[in-house]
Amino acid sequence: MNHFVQRAIACLFLAGLAACAGAPEIPFDRSSNAGIKNIAVIQPAMSPTPIILLASDIGQSFGLIGGLIDLSMQSNRDTKFAALLSAQGVKPDAVFLQDVHTTLSAHGYNVVDMPQARSGNDLLKVYPKGGQPGVDAYLDLAVFSYGYVAAGIGDSTPYRPFLTARCRLVRASDSAVLMEDTIAYNPVGPVQKAVTLSPDPNFSFKDFDTLTADPGVAVQGLNTALTASANSIGTLVQ
Amino acid sequence: MTLRLLPRVFSLSAALLASACITPPPDVPPLLQITSANCAAVPDLSTVVPTVATIDGDDEKPAIVTLDATSRCLAGTTGKSLYAIFSIPDGGPYTINVSSVSLGSSILAPKAEMLDAQGAVLHELPTSSFLFRGTNLTSLYRSHAGERYLLVESDPANVGKPLQRVKENVQVNAVATGYVYVEIHTGTDVASTATWSHNGQISVSVVRDKPAK
Numbered sequence: 001m002n003h004f005v006q007r008a009i010a011c012l013f014l015a016g017l018a019a020c021a022g023a024p025e026i027p028f029d030r031s032s033n034a035g036i037k038n039i040a041v042i043q044p045a046m047s048p049t050p051i052i053l054l055a056s057d058i059g060q061s062f063g064l065i066g067g068l069i070d071l072s073m074q075s076n077r078d079t080k081f082a083a084l085l086s087a088q089g090v091k092p093d094a095v096f097l098q099d100v101h102t103t104l105s106a107h108g109y110n111v112v113d114m115p116q117a118r119s120g121n122d123l124l125k126v127y128p129k130g131g132q133p134g135v136d137a138y139l140d141l142a143v144f145s146y147g148y149v150a151a152g153i154g155d156s157t158p159y160r161p162f163l164t165a166r167c168r169l170v171r172a173s174d175s176a177v178l179m180e181d182t183i184a185y186n187p188v189g190p191v192q193k194a195v196t197l198s199p200d201p202n203f204s205f206k207d208f209d210t211l212t213a214d215p216g217v218a219v220q221g222l223n224t225a226l227t228a229s230a231n232s233i234g235t236l237v238q
Numbered sequence: 239m240t241l242r243l244l245p246r247v248f249s250l251s252a253a254l255l256a257s258a259c260i261t262p263p264p265d266v267p268p269l270l271q272i273t274s275a276n277c278a279a280v281p282d283l284s285t286v287v288p289t290v291a292t293i294d295g296d297d298e299k300p301a302i303v304t305l306d307a308t309s310r311c312l313a314g315t316t317g318k319s320l321y322a323i324f325s326i327p328d329g330g331p332y333t334i335n336v337s338s339v340s341l342g343s344s345i346l347a348p349k350a351e352m353l354d355a356q357g358a359v360l361h362e363l364p365t366s367s368f369l370f371r372g373t374n375l376t377s378l379y380r381s382h383a384g385e386r387y388l389l390v391e392s393d394p395a396n397v398g399k400p401l402q403r404v405k406e407n408v409q410v411n412a413v414a415t416g417y418v419y420v421e422i423h424t425g426t427d428v429a430s431t432a433t434w435s436h437n438g439q440i441s442v443s444v445v446r447d448k449p450a451k
Binding site: 025026027028029031032055056057058060061062149150151152153156157158160186187188189190191192193194195196197198199201232235238 | 333361364366367369370371372378379380382402403404405406407408409420421422423424425426427429
């Protein structure tokens, strides 16, 4: 049941991304932080498997019973899609981390990984005091939810890739926050205080069966969302 | 309908009305060419639009300027552009939010620079720093000492290019008949097309950090 609750929370987060309105948007001032050259990317808070959301459907109209049926159906979709990724040998969290590496390197930073045990799916509360030798800043990433989402049932609301994440750049020496922002790739509903990325129109699938019919294209669509989101993080620290 | 259902219907109706009251932007056709023969080489600093600095967390007071065919223009090396120039209050540093507001089928292709008191360019905001935040194309910038003006102009290199975006949404409609109350959940997936243009609306907010406690 805990699994269901997590999924339900993910649904709520997706539908109500406006709740992030209170989250800070702190732009990075690279010219005043020229000493930041070596960034340690902390192991992101990110589920290894995506979720396949139907943001609105008939089940939601029938209270608890309808909700439980919905969650059960979603769990089935998630399981099938996870199996599809596994069969393709794709690990989205590894793809995302590599994409972040690539974009930071492209913007002139030296990048290292920093392993980190996570207890939740949010940004860290504290960072290593005094930093580590050779590390000027930590990049903390929390991917709240990602996968595919359809706004509703029917051909006019196809499944498209989505991702919501927060990112924070912290100076290693004193834990000062140098940049913080929210990334929303294909958000459902209004969003104000977040970088809002429109989905690639090449990846839309009228229903779940169509989505899973060509695993290669489904994976490509998901990877496109991961890469675009990572690139926007690179833009935020350019 | 029983009385106990009324509060729910009222609250839901209020929420739906509130969402319905979000006025869509006017649909302004894109301006793709500047015909004026009197474009200046440098911006006119006497036409600055003042901005108001607010404290982080307070309601922002954006300065809003609409650029259209009657606006002042510059003749640069890459072509003509429409522009507006904003003054930055003393006492930074500030976080400056400069946005190009979508106007239906057109959206200003923005280019921005920070100028000193004499109008010399101190810093250019990269075009890539403009990212969509909601429906606005926004760059967030941390100001520095000596930066007195913000020049925002249309970018001739991007004017005329198409912009396609997809927006997904969900709606909840309430149906109440007698003792039956049902919320119908539906979704929409709408693709929109606009054109990067010389005209458009610019919104500039200047925000000072909260004082340290």
